[in-house]
Amino acid sequence: xxxxxxxxxxxxxxxxxxxxxxxxxxxxxxxxxxxxxxxxxxxxxxxxxxxxxxxxxxxxxxxxxxxxxxxxxxxxxxxxxxxxxxxxxxxxxxxxxxxxxxxxxxxxxxxxxxxxxxxxxxxxxxxxxxxxxxxxxxxxxxxxxxxxxxxxxxxxxxxxxxxxxxxxxxxxxxxxxxxxxxxxxxxxxxxxxxxxxxxxxxxxxxxxxxxxxxxxxxxxxxxxxxxxxx
Numbered sequence: 001x002x003x004x005x006x007x008x009x010x011x012x013x014x015x016x017x018x019x020x021x022x023x024x025x026x027x028x029x030x031x032x033x034x035x036x037x038x039x040x041x042x043x044x045x046x047x048x049x050x051x052x053x054x055x056x057x058x059x060x061x062x063x064x065x066x067x068x069x070x071x072x073x074x075x076x077x078x079x080x081x082x083x084x085x086x087x088x089x090x091x092x093x094x095x096x097x098x099x100x101x102x103x104x105x106x107x108x109x110x111x112x113x114x115x116x117x118x119x120x121x122x123x124x125x126x127x128x129x130x131x132x133x134x135x136x137x138x139x140x141x142x143x144x145x146x147x148x149x150x151x152x153x154x155x156x157x158x159x160x161x162x163x164x165x166x167x168x169x170x171x172x173x174x175x176x177x178x179x180x181x182x183x184x185x186x187x188x189x190x191x192x193x194x195x196x197x198x199x200x201x202x203x204x205x206x207x208x209x210x211x212x213x214x215x216x217x218x219x220x221x222x223x224x225x226x227x228x229x230x
Contacts, residue, residue: 028058028059028060028061029046029047029060029061029062029063030044030045030046030047030052030060030061030062030063031044031045031046031047031049031062031063031065032044032062032063032064032065032073032075032106033045033065033067034064034065034066034067034068034071034072034073034084034108034115035066035067035068035070035071035108036067036068037067037068038067038068038070038071039068040071040108040111040114040115041115042071042073042106042107042108042115042116042117043117044062044075044106044117044119052119053119053120054119054120054121054122054123054124055098055119055120055121056121056122057098057099057100057101057102057121057122058097058098059095059096059097059098060095060096060097060098061093061094061095062075062082062093062094062095062096063091063092063093064084064091064092064093064094065091066084066088066089066090066091066092067089068089069086069087069088069089070086070110071086071108071110071111071115072084072085072086072088072108072109072110073106073108074106074107074108074109075094075096075104075105075106076104076105076106077098077099077102077103077104077105078099078102078104079096079097079098079099080096080097080098080104082094082096083109086109086110098121099121100121100122101120101121101122101123101124101125101126102120102121102122102124102125103118103119103120103121103124103125104118104119104120104121105117105118106118134167135166135167137167137168137169137203138155138166138167138168138169139154139155139168139169139170139171140152140153140154140155140160140168140169140170140171141153141154141155141170141171141173142170142171142172142173142181142183142214143172143173143175143181144172144173144174144175144176144179144180144181144192144216144223145174145175145176145178145179145197146175146176147176148179148216148219148222148223149223150179150181150214150215150216150223150224150225151225152170152183152214152225152227159225160225160227161227161228162227162228162229162230163206163227163228163229163230164229164230165206165207165208165209165229165230166205166206167203167204167205168203168204168205168206169201169202169203170183170201170202170203170204171199171200171201172192172199172200172201172202173199174192174196174197174198174199174200175197176197177194177195177196177197178194178218179194179216179218179219179223180192180193180194180196180216180217180218181214181216182214182215182216182217183202183204183212183213183214184212184213184214184215185206185210185211185212185213186207186210186212187204187205187207188204188205188206188212190202190204191217194217194218206229207229208229208230209229209230210228210229211226211227211228211229212226212227212228212229213225213226213227214226
């Protein structure tokens with residue numbers, strides 16, 4: 001065999017192995033099944049039967065086997081919108097191009113709530129950024145008693161006459177069984193009992209533009225205070 005003939009034989013063999021369209025498509029073929037024996041089942045698998053969850057982007061040949069006239073198979077997602085009709089029974093082949101980092105859904109239109117599935121490409125769409133952290137909860141200190149005194153102060157000891165809107169953790173120190181601390185306003189109505197003496201902690205949210213007040217219920221005419229939220 002001459003050197004030239006030997007090269008032609010090698011080239012022909014290589015084409016037989018690597019150049020066959022069937023061989024090239026073997027790794028990118030998917031199988032869709034819907035409604036076998038009129039059952040409410042739908043699936044998308046690889047040729048070997050593996051469940052499709054996340055696959056590389058690119059061109060795919062999808063063999064759709066629609067077994068029932070009461071179901072259909074629809075595939076939708078970025079760049080793809082394909083479907084069999086409900087009346088169709090048989091096999092059809094689609095060629096689709098799946099985009100990278102995308103999510104695709106397959107379903108039966110008449111029974112979309114119970115016959116559906118999805119998969120992603122390239123790891124799926126980028127994750128959304130995490131939500132911003134919740135604003136810190138600020139501290140306030142409420143005191144009532146032992147004498148006829150009632151107050152609401154910041155952590156630095158300043159009397160509260162104005163606050164910014166937001167969430168607050170209030171430590172209530174009730175020092176008398178003759179008094180109580182009652183905080184009320186839009187969305188807030190918290191109190192200790194008159195007989196109670198001790199410490200309570202409340203978590204409240206004050207709304208912007210609203211007025212709030214605090215009183216001792218048995219002596220509300222002289223043991224009271226208020227503040228506005230900005």
